[in-house]
Amino acid sequence: MLTTAQTELIQNSFATAISSRDDLVTDFYHALFAKAPSVRGMFADDISSQSEMLTATLQLAVAEIRNLEALIEPLRALGAKHAEYGAEPAHYAAVSEVLVESLQGAVGPTWTPEHTQAWTAALTAIAQTMLDGAAAADQ
Numbered sequence: 001m002l003t004t005a006q007t008e009l010i011q012n013s014f015a016t017a018i019s020s021r022d023d024l025v026t027d028f029y030h031a032l033f034a035k036a037p038s039v040r041g042m043f044a045d046d047i048s049s050q051s052e053m054l055t056a057t058l059q060l061a062v063a064e065i066r067n068l069e070a071l072i073e074p075l076r077a078l079g080a081k082h083a084e085y086g087a088e089p090a091h092y093a094a095v096s097e098v099l100v101e102s103l104q105g106a107v108g109p110t111w112t113p114e115h116t117q118a119w120t121a122a123l124t125a126i127a128q129t130m131l132d133g134a135a136a137a138d139q
Helices: 004-020 024-035 037-042 048-063 069-085 089-110 113-138
Strands: none
Touching: 004 024, 004 048, 004 089, 004 113, 024 037, 024 048, 024 089, 037 089, 048 069, 069 113, 089 113
């Protein structure tokens, strides 16, 4: 469970990141493909529509971060869908790491270790929920 301070860090840093970098999510994908080239084949050559979907998903997650119950079913469904694309548990760790790095780069010098901890905790919970959805769909 995230603390109030963590949810505020997440919401504020996301607002800063998204407003300061129009290409935040596109840059995230390029960094992800460099770090985990094995995931590149799961995406179309043109990632613009995928970037829009990820932006929308992040906006939903950040908006509902104080009400994680509202995210469970959408995230489980998203996890099942990602399993169909070939996503593996290790991919979630790479996505989380690269996303935190991308956010940190966009936020800049005001980013703190507490931001990293808050985002890592949130992304770990999101990944686990998605993996639960993938496992349930596999049964």
